[in-house]
Amino acid sequence: MDCVFCKIVSGELPVNKEFEDDDIVVFKSNRPETPVHLLVVPKRHIESLKVAEDDDVQVLGKIQLMAKRMAEKFEIVGGYKVMVNAGKFQEVPHIHYHLKGGMN
Amino acid sequence: MDCVFCKIVSGELPVNKEFEDDDIVVFKSNRPETPVHLLVVPKRHIESLKVAEDDDVQVLGKIQLMAKRMAEKFEIVGGYKVMVNAGKFQEVPHIHYHLKGGMN
Numbered sequence: 001m002d003c004v005f006c007k008i009v010s011g012e013l014p015v016n017k018e019f020e021d022d023d024i025v026v027f028k029s030n031r032p033e034t035p036v037h038l039l040v041v042p043k044r045h046i047e048s049l050k051v052a053e054d055d056d057v058q059v060l061g062k063i064q065l066m067a068k069r070m071a072e073k074f075e076i077v078g079g080y081k082v083m084v085n086a087g088k089f090q091e092v093p094h095i096h097y098h099l100k101g102g103m104n
Numbered sequence: 105m106d107c108v109f110c111k112i113v114s115g116e117l118p119v120n121k122e123f124e125d126d127d128i129v130v131f132k133s134n135r136p137e138t139p140v141h142l143l144v145v146p147k148r149h150i151e152s153l154k155v156a157e158d159d160d161v162q163v164l165g166k167i168q169l170m171a172k173r174m175a176e177k178f179e180i181v182g183g184y185k186v187m188v189n190a191g192k193f194q195e196v197p198h199i200h201y202h203l204k205g206g207m208n
Contacts, residue, residue, distance in 0.1 A: 049172050049186065061165025064188070068153050071190070079191025082153065084168070086175070087183025 001045060005094035009043045018073070023059050024066050035102025036074050040067050040082075046095045049086045067099045076101030109198035113147045122177070127163050128170050139206025140178050144171050144186075150199045153190045171203045180205030 007013035009025055018038060019026040029037040042059045046052055052060065067082040080101035085091070111117035113129055122142060123130040133141040146163045150156055156164065171186040184205035189195070 049168060050175075052169060052172055054169065057162065057165035057169055059165070060168040061161035061163070064153060064164040065156060065158065065161055068156055068190075071154075076191075079189065079193040081187055081189050081193055083185055083187035085183065085185050086172075087180075089183040089185055 003045060003092075003094050005041050005092055005096065006045055009041070019066065019070065023062055026066065026070055029098070034100040036071075036076055036080070036100065038067075038070055038074070038099040040070065040097040040099060042095060047093050048090055048095055049084055052095065063097050067097060070099055071101055074101065078102075107149060107196075107198050109145050109196055109200065110149055113145070123170065123174065127166055130170065130174055133202070138204040140175075140180055140184070140204065142171075142174055142178070142203040144174065144201045144203060146199060151197050152194055152199055153188055156199065167201050171201060174203055175205055178205065182206075 004013060008015050008027065015027045017025055017027050023043055024040060025043060026038055026040050029039055040063050046056055071080045080099060082097055082099050084095065084097045108117060112119050119131045121129055121131050127147055128144060129147060130142055130144050133143055144167050150160055175184045184203060186201055186203055188201045
């Protein structure tokens with residue numbers, strides 16, 4: 001696979017992982033838009049929400065809880081946003097949820 | 105419950121539901137920020153992602169797939185965003201995911 005996020009999952013492309021379990025990896029965005037900007041990424045290659053299927057429900061739900069836990073770990077006070085982009089708004093063709101916090 | 109989204113779920117507060125199943129209801133935002141702006145809401149009262157628990161993983165995952173299907177139903181071309189707000193960014197204290205499409 002010539003997918004940058006698959007290479008992060010496999011370790012071929014080293015990054016500081018903030019969290020990792022069997023299904024999910026979390027790392028900082030390399031182009032942060034907010035004081036805290038993490039990417040929460042399923043290890044399995046799902047290209048986009050546009051092609052997600054019923055089999056993906058469990059990991060997509062786990063990602064939401066993981067984002068919550070990362071917000072706690074990073075002590076985001078005030079509030080945060082969790083979002084996924086599809087189509088022209090999606091930059092890397094491996095589904096990833098943005099956790100953004102620390103902004104006004 | 106004095107929760108506006110619980111009242112929509114129960115029918116006490118009538119809105120045009122775009123979709124409904126046992127777990128989820130979808131309706132248009134009454135303050136749309138984009139050409140398509142839907143809210144995808146679990147019927148069960150979960151106050152916020154901040155208090156979501158492992159038992160909520162399934163419905164939070166289903167919400168992601170529902171947002172995808174609504175994007176197809178509303179023929180959103182180009183791309184879309186699915187997001188949830190927590191803390192100061194959350195306006196109604198019943199978790200809801202925004203599906204936003206049709207913007208540049």
